[in-house]
Amino acid sequence: MRGFARYAALRYYRPPVIPTIAAYRGNLLKTSTASSVLLSRNYSSENEKSFFITTPIFYVNAAPHLGHMYTAVLADAIARWQRLCGRDVVYSTGTDEHGLKIQQAAESQGLPPREFCDSVSSKFKGLFDNVDISYSHYVRTTQPSHQEATLALWNRLIERDFIYKGTYEGWYSTSDEAFLTEDQVKEVTDKNGQTTMMSIDSGRPVEWMKESNYMFRLSHFAPQLSDWLDTKVITPDVHAHGLRSRLKFGLDDLSVSRERSRLQWGIPVPGDDSQTIYVWLDALTNYLTVSGFPDRHDACWPADVHVVGKDILTFHALYWPAFLMAADLPLPRKILCHSHWLSDGIKMSKSLGNVVNPLDSVQRYGVDGLRYYLLRDGVPHMDGNYRDDRAKTCLNAEVCNTMGNLLSRSTGKAINPSQQFPSFNQDVFQALAREDDVLMWKRLHSLPAATKKEYEDLHVYRAIDCIMAHLRDVNGFMQHHQPWQMAKDPKCAAELAVVLHVAMESLRVAGILLQPVIPNLASELLNRLSVPANQRTFSNAERSFPGDSPLGMDTGPLYRRLKS
RNA sequence: GGCGGCGUAGCUCAGCUGGUCAGAGCGGGGAUCUCAUAAGUCCCAGGUCGGAGGUUCGAGUCCUCCCGCCGCCA
Numbered sequence: 001m002r003g004f005a006r007y008a009a010l011r012y013y014r015p016p017v018i019p020t021i022a023a024y025r026g027n028l029l030k031t032s033t034a035s036s037v038l039l040s041r042n043y044s045s046e047n048e049k050s051f052f053i054t055t056p057i058f059y060v061n062a063a064p065h066l067g068h069m070y071t072a073v074l075a076d077a078i079a080r081w082q083r084l085c086g087r088d089v090v091y092s093t094g095t096d097e098h099g100l101k102i103q104q105a106a107e108s109q110g111l112p113p114r115e116f117c118d119s120v121s122s123k124f125k126g127l128f129d130n131v132d133i134s135y136s137h138y139v140r141t142t143q144p145s146h147q148e149a150t151l152a153l154w155n156r157l158i159e160r161d162f163i164y165k166g167t168y169e170g171w172y173s174t175s176d177e178a179f180l181t182e183d184q185v186k187e188v189t190d191k192n193g194q195t196t197m198m199s200i201d202s203g204r205p206v207e208w209m210k211e212s213n214y215m216f217r218l219s220h221f222a223p224q225l226s227d228w229l230d231t232k233v234i235t236p237d238v239h240a241h242g243l244r245s246r247l248k249f250g251l252d253d254l255s256v257s258r259e260r261s262r263l264q265w266g267i268p269v270p271g272d273d274s275q276t277i278y279v280w281l282d283a284l285t286n287y288l289t290v291s292g293f294p295d296r297h298d299a300c301w302p303a304d305v306h307v308v309g310k311d312i313l314t315f316h317a318l319y320w321p322a323f324l325m326a327a328d329l330p331l332p333r334k335i336l337c338h339s340h341w342l343s344d345g346i347k348m349s350k351s352l353g354n355v356v357n358p359l360d361s362v363q364r365y366g367v368d369g370l371r372y373y374l375l376r377d378g379v380p381h382m383d384g385n386y387r388d389d390r391a392k393t394c395l396n397a398e399v400c401n402t403m404g405n406l407l408s409r410s411t412g413k414a415i416n417p418s419q420q421f422p423s424f425n426q427d428v429f430q431a432l433a434r435e436d437d438v439l440m441w442k443r444l445h446s447l448p449a450a451t452k453k454e455y456e457d458l459h460v461y462r463a464i465d466c467i468m469a470h471l472r473d474v475n476g477f478m479q480h481h482q483p484w485q486m487a488k489d490p491k492c493a494a495e496l497a498v499v500l501h502v503a504m505e506s507l508r509v510a511g512i513l514l515q516p517v518i519p520n521l522a523s524e525l526l527n528r529l530s531v532p533a534n535q536r537t538f539s540n541a542e543r544s545f546p547g548d549s550p551l552g553m554d555t556g557p558l559y560r561r562l563k564s
Numbered sequence: 565g566g567c568g569g570c571g572u573a574g575c576u577c578a579g580c581u582g583g584u585c586a587g588a589g590c591g592g593g594g595a596u597c598u599c600a601u602a603a604g605u606c607c608c609a610g611g612u613c614g615g616a617g618g619u620u621c622g623a624g625u626c627c628u629c630c631c632g633c634c635g636c637c638a
Contacts, residue, residue: 241568
C-alpha cells in the first residue's frame with residue numbers, strides 16, 4: 001500500500017546498534033549523537049540536559065500486543081515532538097527478562113532462559129522497529145550494564161539501611177513452585193463443605209507459607225510519596241486518586257527478593273547466594289541503567305516522562321520513587337499514565353481470543369495509519385475502544401480526505417499548472433479576504449503555539465485535533481474562493497497564487513506539526529511541497545515560508561482510501 | 565463491606581473553576597459542486613448530560629441517595 005511506503009534516505013531516526021559496556025561507560029550520549037544524521041544539535045541552552053523519556057520494559061513471557069505498541073507510540077510522539085523543538089532526547093524502551101514466569105516459559109519450550117529471552121525480546125524490538133519507534137536505547141535486564149546498575153542500587157539501599165532481612169508470607173503453590181498474590185488465588189468449597197484455596201491459573205491447591213528474604217522499608221516513604229503525588233506528577237490526575245487513598249493508610253514494607261532455590265533466573269543478591277533480587281526492583285532499575293548509573297548519569301537524569309499503562313502505575317508511582325528517595329536520587333518529573341485499549345468494548349484477553357495483533361493492523365492501515373488512529377482516539381484518562389470500523393472511518397475522513405485531498409486539490413495541475421508553491425502577497429490577500437479568512441490566517445500563525453501547548457501537556461490527541469480543525473477550515477477557504485475558476489482567467493493569477501499559498505502554507509505547518517504522529521506521511525507531504533529537509537523543525541513551523549519554489553514530485557495519493 | 569474514580573448525540577470526545585437549560589468531529593439524511601484521493605461545500609435530524617431528590621434567581625457543573633462500570637483497601 002502506498003500509504004505506508006517508506007523513503008529510507010529520508011528517515012532520520014534509526015536506533016543505533018546497542019553499544020558495548022565500554023561505550024556505555026564512557027559516553028552515554030555518544031551513540032545518540034553519532035546516529036543523528038539530519039537533526040543537528042541546536043538548542044537554546046548548551047547545558048540543558050537531554051530530554052529523557054521512557055516506556056516500561058516489557059515482560060517477555062508473551063509476544064507483544066497492541067497495548068505495548070500504544071505505550072511505545074505515545075512515548076515516540078512525545079520524543080519526536082521534543083526533537084522537533086531542537087531538544088536532544090534519550091528515549092528508552094526494552095524488555096524485562098528475569099523472573100519465574102520467564103524461567104518456566106523457557107523450560108516449557110526446552111530452551112535455556114537466555115535463548116528464550118533473546119527470541120521474545122527480538123519480537124518486541126522487531127515490532128518497535130516496524131512501527132518506527134525512534135528509541136535511542138533498547139535496554140534488556142539481562143545485559144551486564146543493567147546487572148551492574150541493579151547491584152549498585154541494591155548496595156546503596158543496603159548501605160543506607162533501607163533493606164533488611166525479614167520474612168515473606170503468602171499463598172504458595174507447590175506444583176507451580178511459586179508464591180501467588182491474592183488475586184491469583186480463589187477459595188473453593190467442595191461437596192463436604194470444606195474450603196481450600198487454589199490457584200486460579202492452574203487450578204492446583206495452594207498453601208500459606210513463610211520464607212526468609214529481604215525487605216525494603218517502603219512504609220518509611222508514605223508521607224513523602226503523598227507529598228510528591230500532590231505536585232501533580234501523575235498525569236492525567238484521575239489515575240492518581242487510588243494511590244492517594246492507599247497512602248492514607250500507610251504502606252507495608254516490600255519484599256525485594258525471593259529464595260534462589262525456586263528462582264534462579266535473576267540477579268543474585270550480593271553476599272547471599274540463597275536469594276535472588278525481586279523482579280520489580282530489578283526491572284525498575286532499567287531507567288538508571290540507561291542513564292549510565294552508577295557512573296555519572298546526570299546528562300539525562302532525572303527522567304522527564306515515564307510513559308506507563310495504568311496497570312503498572314503503582315510500581316512507578318510508589319515503589320520506584322521510594323527506591324530513588326532511599327538512594328537519594330532525583331525523582332522523575334512526570335509520569336504519563338495511559339488507560340487500556342478494549343476490543344469492541346471488551347477487555348482484551350488471550351482466553352477470549354480478542355487480542356489485537358498490531359502487525360495485523362499495520363497490514364491493514366499502514367504504520368502511520370495505525371499510529372494516527374491510536375494517538376487520535378487514544379485518550380489517556382479513559383479506556384480506548386479499538387474498533388476496525390472506527391479506525392477506517394477516522395483514517396478515511398481525516399488522513400485521506402481532509403488532509404490528503406487538500407494536498408491533491410492544491411497541487412493538482414488544473415489549478416496549479418506551473419507546479420509551484422507560490423509566494424504570498426499581503427495586499428492581494430487583504431483585498432480578497434473575508435473577515436473569516438483573516439481569522440483563519442491568524443489561527444494558522446498561532447497553530448504552532450497552540451499545538452506546542454498540547455504536546456507539552458502530553459495531550460497528543462488534542463494536538464492532532466487542533467491541526468485537523470485548521471485543515472478543515474482551509475478546505476472551506478478553498479471552496480469559497482474557487483481557485484479553479486481563477487485558474488481560467490490570467491487576470492486572476494495574483495489571487496490564485498495567494499489562495500494556493502494559504503492552502504500550501506497550512507499544509508506545510510500541519511505537516512511539520514504532525515511529524516511526531518505520522519512521520520512517514522508527514523515526510524511525504526513535506527516532500528511534495530518541497531520543504532527542504534533541514535527546514536522541518538518546530539521553529540520552521542513558527543516562521544512563514546516564503547514560497548515561490550517549485551513543488552516536489554507527485555507520487556500519488558498521500559493515503560489511499562481504506563475499503564471495507 | 566469501606567473509600568475513590570468514571571457515566572454528555574449512533575461512535576470518539578469538549579464542556580475544569582455554577583450563568584445563552586449543551587458543543588465539535590465522525591457517522592446518518594438532504595442539497596449543491598466537479599479544482600481534487602467518489603473528494604469539497606452548505607443545510608438538517610440525533611441529546612431523560614446514568615436515575616431520583618435537594619441547594620440556588622439559575623446546575624451537565626455543587627450536595628444526598630440509588631443504578632452501572634473500574635480501581636484500591638478489608
